[in-house]
Amino acid sequence: MNQRGGHGFSVGNAVDWNLAASFGGKLARPEPPATDYTRTQAVTQLAESARAAEIPVREVTGLAEGEGIPEARVVNRPDWIRAAAHSMRVMTGGHDAAVKPRAISGRIAGVQTGAVLAFVSSGILGQYDPFGDGDGDGGGELLLVYPNVIAVERQLRVNPADFRMWVCLHEVTHRVQFRANPWLAGHMSGALAVLTEESAEDMTKVVGRLAEYVRDRRSNTEEAEPNSAGILGLVRAVQSDAQREALDRLLVLGTLLEGHADHVMDAVGPAVVPSVATIRRRFDQRRHRKQPPLQRLLRALLGIDAKMDQYTRGKKFVDHVVSAVGMERFNAVWTNAETLPLPPEIDEPQRWIDRVL
Known part of the structure; x- marks a missing residue:
C-alpha cells in the first residue's frame, strides 16, 4: 500500500525529484536583462503588492476574514522550478525527497520532468501552491516570479507598478480561496492520487480504447492540428473510469478557481490599478496570439491552452x-465537494443555481 492508502504504484515515487529540480534549473532560460536597481525594485514592489492586494480581495470575495496576511515569496526561475518539483512530489504521493527512486527509470523521469518545468518556468508570473512549504506551517505559499513579470510588462508596454499589482490580485485570490477553504487542497490531492496511481486494468483494454480514439479522430474532417482538446481526448481514451472522473473533478475545480480569480481582478482592479483596462486588453491579446507550430504542440501537451480556456x-x-x-450566495460554492459545479454546469450556470441554491 502506498502513502496515499491505495494499492497501486504512485507516479510520485518514480521520479528523481532532486534531479528534476537541479536539471530544470540548469535548462531554464536566462532572465531578461535588467539592472540591479530594476530587479530590486521588482522584488520589493511584488512583495508589497501581494500584501496590499489581500484586503481588497477579501472585501470583494467575503473570504478569509480576520486571518493574518502571509508573506509572498518572490523568486527567480530556478527557484520556481525547485518549488514546483517539491509540490509535484507531494501532490503525486512521492516519498521524501531524500529517498532515491528506482535508479535508471527515476533519473530518466527526473530529466524529463526537469525539462518540462524549465519550459514552463519562463511563462509563470505567479502561483499559489497549496502544497508548498510556506513558512513551515503546511499552509502553502504564494510564489511570484519576478523575471517573468519584468519580461511581460515590457512586452505589453504597461505601467510596471500597476501590472505588478494586477498580477498579485489574481494570485492572492488563489491564496484566499485555499486558506479560507482548507478542504480544497485535500479535494485536489485526492483527485491527483487517482490520476497518478498506476491502474491494474488489463492493458489490452487501454490499447483498445486508444485505438478506437485514433480511428474516431481520423474519421473526423476537422483540421488535424494538435490542440488541448485533442490531447485531452487522448488522455481520457487511456484512462479508467475512476481516472476520468478524477480528471473531470480537477478540470472543474481549476476552471472555477481561475474564473473566480479573473472575476475578482476585474472587480477590484479599477480601485487599485488605474490602468487596469489597458492591462486587461493587452494581456488578453497576448493570451490569444498565434504561436509557432512547435510551441502550439508543447502548449497543447502541457495543457497551457486548456488553462486559457x-x-x-x-x-x-x-x-x-x-x-x-x-457574491454572498455565490460563496455557497465553497461549502464542500458536493457544491462545486458539475462539468455541464460550468457552461450553464443557471443549472448550478437551481441545484445548489
Whole structure:
C-alpha cells in the first residue's frame, strides 16, 4: 500500500525529484536583462503588492476574514522550478525527497520532468501552491516570479507598478480561496492520487480504447492540428473510469478557481490599478496570439491552452452567478465537494443555481 492508502504504484515515487529540480534549473532560460536597481525594485514592489492586494480581495470575495496576511515569496526561475518539483512530489504521493527512486527509470523521469518545468518556468508570473512549504506551517505559499513579470510588462508596454499589482490580485485570490477553504487542497490531492496511481486494468483494454480514439479522430474532417482538446481526448481514451472522473473533478475545480480569480481582478482592479483596462486588453491579446507550430504542440501537451480556456469559461460562470444572486450566495460554492459545479454546469450556470441554491 502506498502513502496515499491505495494499492497501486504512485507516479510520485518514480521520479528523481532532486534531479528534476537541479536539471530544470540548469535548462531554464536566462532572465531578461535588467539592472540591479530594476530587479530590486521588482522584488520589493511584488512583495508589497501581494500584501496590499489581500484586503481588497477579501472585501470583494467575503473570504478569509480576520486571518493574518502571509508573506509572498518572490523568486527567480530556478527557484520556481525547485518549488514546483517539491509540490509535484507531494501532490503525486512521492516519498521524501531524500529517498532515491528506482535508479535508471527515476533519473530518466527526473530529466524529463526537469525539462518540462524549465519550459514552463519562463511563462509563470505567479502561483499559489497549496502544497508548498510556506513558512513551515503546511499552509502553502504564494510564489511570484519576478523575471517573468519584468519580461511581460515590457512586452505589453504597461505601467510596471500597476501590472505588478494586477498580477498579485489574481494570485492572492488563489491564496484566499485555499486558506479560507482548507478542504480544497485535500479535494485536489485526492483527485491527483487517482490520476497518478498506476491502474491494474488489463492493458489490452487501454490499447483498445486508444485505438478506437485514433480511428474516431481520423474519421473526423476537422483540421488535424494538435490542440488541448485533442490531447485531452487522448488522455481520457487511456484512462479508467475512476481516472476520468478524477480528471473531470480537477478540470472543474481549476476552471472555477481561475474564473473566480479573473472575476475578482476585474472587480477590484479599477480601485487599485488605474490602468487596469489597458492591462486587461493587452494581456488578453497576448493570451490569444498565434504561436509557432512547435510551441502550439508543447502548449497543447502541457495543457497551457486548456488553462486559457479555463479563465474564459470560469469567469463567465462566476460573472453570471454573482450577477444573478450576489457574491454572498455565490460563496455557497465553497461549502464542500458536493457544491462545486458539475462539468455541464460550468457552461450553464443557471443549472448550478437551481441545484445548489
